[in-house]
Amino acid sequence: MKVRRAMVILASAQKMTVPNIARLYHLSEDHVRRLIHRFNKEGMKSLHPRYGGGRPRTFTLEQRAEIIELAQIPPRVLGLPFTHWSLSKLKQVAEERGIVDSISIETIRQILSEAKITYQHTKTWKESNDPEFHTKKNESNSCTTIHPKTGE
Known part of the structure; x- marks a missing residue:
């Protein structure tokens, strides 16, 4: 963008008309005029873009910190x-606990990403609380009888 602005200013300094500059650089005439006026007022500083900074953050730093803290506590510890x-469970608990009224899963993901916290996708199997689960599971497999296929 700086180069393009500088080229507009250079063309103006070479006595090109605003309509010709606009046509040459595919800009509106109004934009070319604004660039030239800004250069006349501010000098070389005018070549740097002025970004607005984007939309203000929706959630306070305290709310963001509470979400980050919540994400670091194992869910079992909270009962x-x-x-x-998962992002959806974190969203649900953050809303239930009153940290935020409402928040999107994407915003939760961004907050965690900024804090360098990774999350795991929810696993599709369930864990057992039974201390003998693995023994029973293996016994179940050994009891299964495989029957040979019969011919037709």
């Missing part, structure tokens, strides 16, 4: 019936 956070 929840799952072992890992």
